[in-house]
Amino acid sequence: MNKNNNDLSNGLELGINEKLTICVSGAARGATVDLDYKLAFELGRQVALSGHNLITGATIGLPDWAAQGAKSAGGMSIGISPAASYKEHTKKYHLPVTSYDFILYSGLHYVGRDALLVQSSDAILSIGGRMGTVHE
16 A cells, blocks of 8 residues: 555544534524524534534524523634624624623625535534524
8 A cells, every 4th residue: 555545544444533523503583593592502412412513603592592502511612704804793783792602793784694504513413493504
């Protein structure tokens, strides 16, 4: 076997135990939040218990419930905000911060944030969403 094949083999072997970044996407508002918040919390919790990182759009509703679930299990919760700063995130967008270990303030508004969120994820779980969830 040549060196390149060995390198590939080693890389694949190392990837088996790799920590994944799993996105939970879903409705921020509406009746579905009332129906699915327990599911979102449990998804976040299970991501953390599986040893993976949770990432969301740092918004209210189901993504925030998932972040709370991850934090409750001692997991890493990452948010990608549409805002350019903490102040804009909390004052203009009225979005939460307490459920996250780290928030990236992208300044890309919702459309750009969604693209960055998808690019940053190894897998995406969508629950109870509306048009914004479909967009992601």
